[in-house]
Amino acid sequence: MQGHSIGTLSRHTGVKVTTIRYYEGRGLLPDPGRTGGGQRRYGDAELNRLSFIAHARQLGFDLDAIAELIALQETPHAAHGDAHRIAKDRIVEVRDRIERLRRLEAELVRVVNACDGRSDGQPCRVLHALADHHACEGEH
Amino acid sequence: MQGHSIGTLSRHTGVKVTTIRYYEGRGLLPDPGRTGGGQRRYGDAELNRLSFIAHARQLGFDLDAIAELIALQETPHAAHGDAHRIAKDRIVEVRDRIERLRRLEAELVRVVNACDGRSDGQPCRVLHALADHHACEGEH
């Protein structure tokens, strides 16, 4: 039977079979053709779309954003601004997340250093430091 | 009636009322005393524990790790090594996450730059760049 099976798509994209079916249910992939026995068969267009979805997911776009990007692909007009907006929003999100994680790291280091190197009978300072939010510099 | 209501605890810790009840169900908070009418009343010990949980959550510990940390608090012996291990594991996780996000940011910037500044009638390069994983430097 011609076309790619769902497993072939999975192997090519690294997206699990169950996840592909889930994407179909979410409307991110069109209903594919079926064999006489009811198994899905895909063409290259579906393979490309799935690659697009997989890559966008790896970049942290959520499925709604990806659906929006796909819709933009279908209507090439006026897609410029919108696609940029979505991608730029994502950059802002990522930068924000990096910043917060950096503060987190500093705080965790503080917590661990509160006790490191000691091994006397005292209760561990790590636990105390965790309870004590006031010692944090800046919010997180 | 003496003691803090669940709403008071919520206000002091920033943890939502429903979340406090959820923590109770998960065993992170003990079953509190109740008024004659069945409402929860808390003492300062519970308030402190909830603050601990809230702070640890902000630092990204999951509820299982927090349960483990609480158990360590109850048995001060031998808690040193374990508490340090948990916290240090978390630092490693956070650093790893920062690194991956940094690669992500670079990739997103690449995607946006693929088109930025142009506004002719061409289909947007952002969408093309998103489909094209091969152009990524390094994995993500």
Add this chain to the structure above:
DNA sequence: CCTTGAAGCTACAGTCGCTGTAGATCGTAT
């Protein structure tokens, strides 16, 4: 004392993005 309105109660469904299961059927190589 009585009313009112906010706050609390339980129980359960929904969120997101899958993942895992059960039990059946299909496709293909030998």
Add this chain to the structure above:
DNA sequence: ATACGATCTACAGCGACTGTAGCTTCAAGG
């Protein structure tokens, strides 16, 4: 013809909550 892996549907479960419905209780004002 048979065996065996791949695929099918349908649904439950994950983590960490959040939201809803339909109640009851508490505390303050009149």
